[in-house]
Amino acid sequence: MEETQCRSSKKKVVAVVGGGLVGALNACFFAKRGFDVEVFEWREDIRKAKIVRGRSINLALSHRGRQALKHVGMENKIVSKGIPMHARMIHSLSGKQSPIPYGKKGQYILSVDRANLNKELLSEADTYSNTKLNFDHKLQDWNAETGLMTFVRPDGSQVQIKADLIVGCDGAFSATRKQFLRRSRFNYSQTYIPHGYKELTMPPISGEFAMKPNFLHIWPRNTFMMIALPNLDKTFTCTLFMPFDEFEKITTGDEVIRFFQKYFPDAIPLIGVDALKRDYFQLPAQAMVSVKCSPYHIDDKCVLMGDAAHAVVPFYGQGMNAGFEDCIVFDEMMQQFNEDFSAVLPEYSRVRVPDDHAIADLAMYNYIEMRAHVNSKWFLFRKHVDNFLHFLMPKTIIPLYTMASIQTNPTITATEHERRHTKVINHGLLLSAVGAVVGGSYLLIKGPPNVNRVIIPAEKVWNRLVALRTL
Amino acid sequence: MEETQCRSSKKKVVAVVGGGLVGALNACFFAKRGFDVEVFEWREDIRKAKIVRGRSINLALSHRGRQALKHVGMENKIVSKGIPMHARMIHSLSGKQSPIPYGKKGQYILSVDRANLNKELLSEADTYSNTKLNFDHKLQDWNAETGLMTFVRPDGSQVQIKADLIVGCDGAFSATRKQFLRRSRFNYSQTYIPHGYKELTMPPISGEFAMKPNFLHIWPRNTFMMIALPNLDKTFTCTLFMPFDEFEKITTGDEVIRFFQKYFPDAIPLIGVDALKRDYFQLPAQAMVSVKCSPYHIDDKCVLMGDAAHAVVPFYGQGMNAGFEDCIVFDEMMQQFNEDFSAVLPEYSRVRVPDDHAIADLAMYNYIEMRAHVNSKWFLFRKHVDNFLHFLMPKTIIPLYTMASIQTNPTITATEHERRHTKVINHGLLLSAVGAVVGGSYLLIKGPPNVNRVIIPAEKVWNRLVALRTL
Known part of the structure; x- marks a missing residue:
């Protein structure tokens, strides 16, 4: 075991566990404040790695996330390598494509490459002289009294370091x-959903995107769903969501093709029969x-951010963005409480837990809805109702997704808005000619502070109207 | 490290982790089937210990639990040392006491001493020649492939044993x-509620019970609540439930007395001023x-039962009883599937998870209700409505608590019943003269199979009518 590192400086040591998106961004925030920042990542340096293991290839960066990047001077660099998506593009079974804008003209989200974004953030963190990136360091244990952390290296040796603050940004399966x-x-709580996902690549055709690039393409098929996001190399990454038991039913290349012929026929020539089979x-x-x-914190010693605190299912598209927002919120509290960890950490839990739980609930709610009922018809119908009402009464009605992704509104939680919004939409529906649809209303259930909140629609019929807000 | 124990017999080895109530009972079930049973308990043998550490002193044994004891020939022995409680006794603030029966005449639950019940069950397990009780064995780790388990002894030494089946009955903080x-x-998921509890003893007065013995005494005071169960030594164990922050407000003996004067004045002379202060x-x-x-199982290798699988808050009074019922249900499946673990374990998860989750939901629901609104007036009112309707229509209406504790009905889950029952009660209320109370109905929300279910009352006004079913 190496000797415990003794930092000679008087600056406080902040140990960031995890060099993923939120960890790397957080390192920049703490470095800007002048702390001695040590980042510990259990993987090798992805900037040097040949193969980047891990999760989905691209992500939708929204306003929440961009705000955080702006704070560390990274917004333009990242935005320049992203592809704007001004609308969803809904693919019907017949192959018809119908756009649904994300908001008013000029509002958009960005398709960004996860690996590239991570590399850029690590390089940015590296530019601070008071930041050290430690790769191949796997957190084994840490002591809540002393702040002493023990890491294991690939050769089995151990390294110990004492930190004044430990920031756990080590993802959904956080060791912290x-x-x-x-x-x-x-x-x-950890809740696995019955759906899994697979990623497929749609190559360029004659050097150009195989579909219109500035859209998030969606094939809603009730229980099954596929989406596609554009990449800079003119490919699309398609993600197929379906229940694990459905994935297991498909065991041969021919069965893959038959399945796609039934549900996603227009995607077959674009992905290619042979590629699809393989x-x-x-x-x-x-x-x-x-x-x-x-809570998200222990005493004045440790705080969790990003997926370590609140991993969400991807059906609301706000996982990374909420993690980035964690960094801003924490940084603002550091300012407010003069970097006093014993004040900042409890306040961070107090403020952030309900907001993050609301995002998690909405994501799960969208998943449940999608699973049950959403196909391209309902999707289009509900979106049109949403957007029509927004157009009529822009102050009162903001489609929920527009609010979560385009705006930043700290005074109203997303669930509160959902409730109000749905109520109004509901009334709108009742007033409109959809006479058959009555009685729909959401209930926002608030248990005791520590008990999960759940949002549920009161009427089954209403389910059929609720579109996939996510995407 | 000791050598791995090699059992010479051809019988399969079942390792029961935990020698508490469910572990000890389960050992009897497996021993009866002829397995080589090894029980591993991290504490010392409570039959020899001077002080029994651990949880609440007495428990309410209901029909569910008695059935399981009957299967291993223990029912009469345990019942003879229990005190029948035929009714709740509601204490109003003024000191008025009003009984509410648990069911029809002759139906009752039993106040039993936890430590004695545990000792009796361990001694019963000990009578089987094919059962070995191993105390001071703390489970460190086990291997899901091989079934190899590693235990640590108090002297730091390790013991390893290979089991064909590992049965985790090691409680809410299960190591298994x-x-x-x-x-x-x-x-x-693990959810702590904002309430804590403290136990206080109410001594005999002139050698007799200080209150009527054959009752479960309840002082419902909205956010605060106290209950008292009788013991064989003619004491009562009082349990005071309140939010942690309220407990923390009381810091001196005088403050305790002032608090009791305000909420539980009739209990002060019975507990005694000095004893209460101390x-x-x-x-x-x-x-x-x-x-x-x-799920509750891993492959054909390991299964969780009792609190290890489903710890509940105590406000429905069915925690131990549900754990005991686990043992019967598993045993019945062992019969049905000819002791084939690879068939029994998945079936056990499939059948038992929804039932246990329903019990957990009801317990949490009762907690939420209690916390918000229940005082002695509402308690009495609702119970009277329940029982009156049950009296009028015994086939249709069984008060929920009566069903859960007195009957065993495997074909209908408690939540299903709750929903139907409440619906009818509701109609009953509407039909009755309580004109102001309208529109109440429960919703049973069913998410996807792996997502928690939640039961919620649709109308706030209804909350006021829902009594503490628990107790």
Whole structure:
């Protein structure tokens, strides 16, 4: 075991566990404040790696996320390598494509490459002289009294370091969080959904995008769904979502093609028959988990951010953006409380837990809706109702997705808005000619502070109207 | 490290982790089937211990629990040492006492001493020649492939044993369950409620019970609540439930008395002023956690039962009883599937998860209700409505608590019944003269199979009518 590192400076040491998106961004925030920042990542440096293991290839960056990048001077660099998506493009079974804008003209979200974004953030963190990136360091344990952390290296050796603040940004399966689970009165849940996902690549055709590039393409098919996001190399990354037991039913290349012929026929020539037969079996379907916990901190010693605190299912498209927002919110509190960890950490939990839980609930709610009823007809219908009402009464009605992705509104939680919004939409529907649809209303259930909140529609018929807000 | 124990017999080895109530009972079930049973308990043998550490002193044994004891020939022995409670006794603030029966004449639940019940069950397990009780064995780790388990002894030495089946009955903080958390697609939640509890003793007066013995005494005071169960030594164990922050407000003996004068004045002379001032501060308030998970098994190797699978908050009074019922249900499946673990374990998860989650939901629901609104007036009113309707229409209406505790009805889950029952009660209320109370109805929300279900009342006004079903 190496000797415990003794920092000679008087500056406080902030250890960021995890060099993923939120960890790397957070390193910049803490470095800007003048702390001695140590980032510990258990993988090798992805900037040097040949193959980047891990999760989905591209992500939708929205206003929430961009604000955080702006704080560390990264917004323009990242935006320049993103592809604007001004609208969803809904693919019907017959192959008809119908756009649904994300907001008013000029509003858009960005398709960004996860690996590139991560590399850029690490390089940015590296530019601060008071930041050190430590790769191949796997957190084994840490002590909540002393702040002493123990890491294991690939050769089995151990390294110890003492930090004044430990910031756990190590994802949905956070090693930092294990210490939280050993303490009394820590609330925690991990919920896997029955759906898995597989990623497929849609190559360029004659050097150009195979579909219109400035859209998030969606094939809603009730229980099944496919989406596609554009990449800079003019490919699309298609993500197929379906229940694990459906994935398991498909065992041969011919069955893949038959399945696509039935549900996504227009995608077959674009992905290519041979590629489809081959790529479908390259990786097993990946699981999706929703993680909630509370509180996010232990004393003045440790705080969780990003997926370590609140992994969400991807059906609301706000996972990364909420993690980035964590960094801003924490930084603002550092300013407000003069970098006093004993004041900042409890306040961060107090403010952030309900907001993050609301995002997690909405994501799960969208998943449940999607699973049950959403196809291209309902999708289009509901979106048109939403947008029509927004057009009529822009102050009162903001489609929920527009609010979450385009605006930043700290005074109203997304669920509160959902409730109000749905109520109004509902009334709108009742006033409109859709006479058959009555009685729909949402209930926002608030349990005791530590109990999960759940949003549910009161009427089954209403389910059929609720579109996939996510995407 | 000791050598791995090699059992010479050809019989399969079942390792029961945990020698508490469910573990000890389960050992009897497996021993009866002829397995080589090894029980591993991390504490010392409580039959020899001077002080029994651990949880609440007495428990309410209901029909569900008695059925399981009957299967192993223990029912009469345990019942003879229990005190029948035929009714709740509601204490109003003025000191008025009003009984509310648990069911029809002759139906009752039993107040039993936890420590004695545990000792009796361990001694019963000990009578089987094919059962070995191993105390001071703390589970460190186990291997899901091989069934190899590693235990640590108090002297730090390790013991390893290979089991064909591992049965985790090691409570809400189960060590067995840790292996489950390392696997993908295991759903888990632990939720602490803001209430804690403290136990106080009410001594006999002139050698007799200080209150009527054959009742479960309840002082419902909205956010605060106290209950008292009779013991064989003619004491009552009083349990005071309140939010942790309220407990923390009381810091001196005089403040304890002032608090009791305000909320539980009739209990002060019965507990005694000096005892109250002293005993209140003997232990910190204890936390209560609700644990849900799914599935309950790993392959054909390991299964969780009792609190390890489904710890509940105590406000429905069915925690131990549900754990005991686990043992019967598993045993019946062992019969049905000819002791084929690879068939029994998945079936056990499939059948038992929804039932246990329903019990957990009801317990949490009762907690939420209690916390918000229940005082002695509403309690009495609702119970009277329940029982009056049950009296009028015994086939249609069975008060929920009566069903859960007195009957065993495997074809209808408690939540299903709750929904139907409430619907009818509701109609009853509407039909009755309570004109102001309208529009109440429950919603049973069913998410996807792996997502928690939640039961919620649709109308706030209805909350006021829902009594504390628990107790």
